[in-house]
Amino acid sequence: MSIVLVGRNGFIGRAIAAASPGWRSLSHDDVLADPGVLSGADVVVNAALDPAMKTEGYSEDRDFDRTIASIIAKSDTRMVMLSSRKACGPSLHGGVIFEDDACAPTSPYGAAKLAAERAALDVLGGRLTVLRLSNIFGTEFLPGRGGFFGLALFALRRDGRMVLDMSPAVQRDFLPVGLYAEMIIRIAENPQCGVSNLGAGFGTPTGSIAEWLAEGFGGGELLVTDLHPFDTFWLDMTRTRAAFDLPEVTPGDIREACLAAGAAAAAV
The missing domain is CATH 3.40.50.720 (NAD(P)-binding Rossmann-like Domain)
Structure with a gap:
């Protein structure tokens, strides 16, 4: 093919x-x-x-x-x-x-x-x-990349602190x-x-994402400026897994990738 x-x-x-x-x-x-x-x-x-x-x-x-x-x-x-x-x-x-x-x-x-x-x-x-x-997020640090991960890692490197303008309980895929x-x-x-x-097929709290990034980075703080429960979502993967025989993603996969992303940002 x-x-x-x-x-x-x-x-x-x-x-x-x-x-x-x-x-x-x-x-x-x-x-x-x-x-x-x-x-x-x-x-x-x-x-x-x-x-x-x-x-x-x-x-x-x-x-x-x-x-x-x-x-x-x-x-x-x-x-x-x-x-x-x-x-x-x-x-x-x-x-x-x-x-x-x-x-x-x-x-x-x-x-x-x-x-x-x-x-x-x-x-x-x-x-x-x-x-x-x-x-979709990567384990390499890309300066200037937008989105949740790019902004969080940039702030972590620059200020030693990430800022959330939503509740850390908000779950996203x-x-x-x-x-x-x-x-x-x-x-x-x-x-x-x-x-x-x-997607992963489940939501991960944004606060957990920030915690794992900081852990991989070797330290850092999280400042929450708003507890608004903004844009919670996850994608149902039932149809996709059945159609294409895809393996399931686990919360452990997300944590490991976040730790790697934090470590990559620290190494730059």
Whole structure:
């Protein structure tokens, strides 16, 4: 089977490329320069994303998923699209999010990803696999990276203290990027049409995440400025595990990855 990864230079793309030496890994620019590089692929996994989608919303010229779908439209190639749980919006069930929930995104990025899902589906139909990702985090320290982990580790290095503007009891679905890459490989080797969640399948308290990062770092404080229970969520993984025969993630996996992330930040 010929599998092509597009977006090899991004945070997620690098992890997938490292875990899949048998795949052909391309950059966003490679495909734009020569769309023919996708010819002959059985499956294309797209990890490329225009950063403007996160802040400025959807437009066709920013939608690289649609670009790839259009390139492979007249072939038999299947596509695995990496979307986001933000395309669904807040949980309707007190925390858990199911694939069949009515989508009501509340951020420009969520609305953009939902629009991108629909645009790719219009082109590819049953040849499209959409994966809605939870919070993917790495064990390496990347200065300037945003998101919960990037901001927490930057503050820990700079100030010896992390700041939470939510209750430390708020649970969110976090998945280590190494485990995520392994799951992507299994999915791409046997793609199924439709939308599937991809996360740990359970929530981890943000206070526990901060505690483990500090432990791995070798010390640090946690300052809580607001006890607001903001954006609790975790992804139901029942459908995804059944469809792709994925192993279960454990709370111990999350803790070990957090310790490694803290240690990596301390070593920089």
